[in-house]
Amino acid sequence: MAYVVQPMVLDDVEEVSRVETECFTTPWPINAYRRELRENRLSKYLVLRWSSSDGRRVETNVGSAAAGDPLAGMRRAVSQLLRPFGVGDQPRSTLPSILGFAGLWLMFDEAHITTIGVRRTVRGLGLGELLLVNLVESARELGANRLTLEVRVSNHVAQSLYRKYTFKEEGVRKRYYSDNGEDALIMWSDRIDAPAFVDTFRVLRTELDRKIAALSAPIVESRV
Numbered sequence: 001m002a003y004v005v006q007p008m009v010l011d012d013v014e015e016v017s018r019v020e021t022e023c024f025t026t027p028w029p030i031n032a033y034r035r036e037l038r039e040n041r042l043s044k045y046l047v048l049r050w051s052s053s054d055g056r057r058v059e060t061n062v063g064s065a066a067a068g069d070p071l072a073g074m075r076r077a078v079s080q081l082l083r084p085f086g087v088g089d090q091p092r093s094t095l096p097s098i099l100g101f102a103g104l105w106l107m108f109d110e111a112h113i114t115t116i117g118v119r120r121t122v123r124g125l126g127l128g129e130l131l132l133v134n135l136v137e138s139a140r141e142l143g144a145n146r147l148t149l150e151v152r153v154s155n156h157v158a159q160s161l162y163r164k165y166t167f168k169e170e171g172v173r174k175r176y177y178s179d180n181g182e183d184a185l186i187m188w189s190d191r192i193d194a195p196a197f198v199d200t201f202r203v204l205r206t207e208l209d210r211k212i213a214a215l216s217a218p219i220v221e222s223r224v
C-alpha cells in the first residue's frame with residue numbers, strides 16, 4: 001500500500017468535490033470538473049490516493065455505502081461492537097480513497113495552477129507537497145517553462161509550500177476572492193528547466209519521497 005498520485009478521471013469527481021468542500025469556501029461546481037476532464041485538452045488534473053502500490057484503487061465501504069449498500073449499516077454496527085476487543089476496527093475499509101487533488105492549465109509555455117487541496121485530517125504530512133511536485137512534473141511534460149498561481153494573502157501555509165519550490169510574489173489582484181473581497185498574491189516559479197531549479201527540485205523530491213515512504217496508513221474520519 002502506498003500514497004499514489006494519478007490522473008483524475010470522471011468517476012473521481014464526486015469524491016473530489018467532497019474533499020474540495022473541506023479545502024475551499026467557494027468550491028467549484030461539480031460540473032466544472034466534469035467539463036474540464038471532458039473538454040479541456042490543455043489541463044491536467046490529479047488525485048492523491050492511499051492505494052495498492054501498483055496503483056490500483058483500494059475498494060472501500062464508503063463507496064458501497066454511497067452506492068446504497070444495504071449492509072453498510074450492519075457492517076458498521078458489528079465493527080463498533082467489536083472495537084473494544086480490538087477486532088473489527090479496519091481503518092482501510094472506511095477510508096475514502098481520495099485524499100487530495102490538484103490541477104493546472106497550460107497557457108502557451110506557462111502552467112497555471114488552478115487548484116490544490118488535501119483533506120483536513122491528513123495535512124502537514126507532505127501530501128500537498130507530493131501533489132505540487134507532480135504538478136511541476138506534469139507542467140514539464142506539457143512543455144511549460146514556469147508555473148504561476150493566485151493565493152489568498154492570508155494563506156500562509158500554501159504560500160510557504162510554494163516558496164519552497166521557488167515561487168515568488170510578482171503581483172497582487174485586488175479583491176480577487178468574491179466571498180470576502182480578499183486580495184490574491186500572484187506567484188511565479190523560477191524557470192523549471194533552469195539547472196538551479198532542476199537541482200533544487202531533485203533534492204526536494206528525494207527528501208519528500210523518503211518522508212512519504214515512512215508514512216503509515218492515513219487516519220481519516222469515516223463517512224460511512
Ligand SMILES: CC(C)(COP(=O)(O)OP(=O)(O)OC[C@H]1O[C@@H](n2cnc3c(N)ncnc32)[C@H](O)[C@@H]1OP(=O)(O)O)[C@@H](O)C(=O)NCCC(=O)NCCS
Nearest residue numbers: 023116117118123124125126127128129151157158160161
Ligand atoms: C495548502 C495545502 C495543500 C498544503 O498541503 P499539506 O499536505 O498540508 O502540506 P505539506 O505537509 O505537504 O507541507 C508542505 C509545505 O507546506 C508548508 N506548510 C505545511 N503546513 C504548514 C503549516 N502548518 N504552517 C506553515 N507552513 C506549512 C511548509 O512549507 C511545508 O514544507 P515543510 O514540511 O518543509 O515545512 C493544504 O494546507 C490545503 O489543502 N489547504 C486548503 C486548500 C488551499 O489553501 N489550497 C491552496 C490554494 S492556493
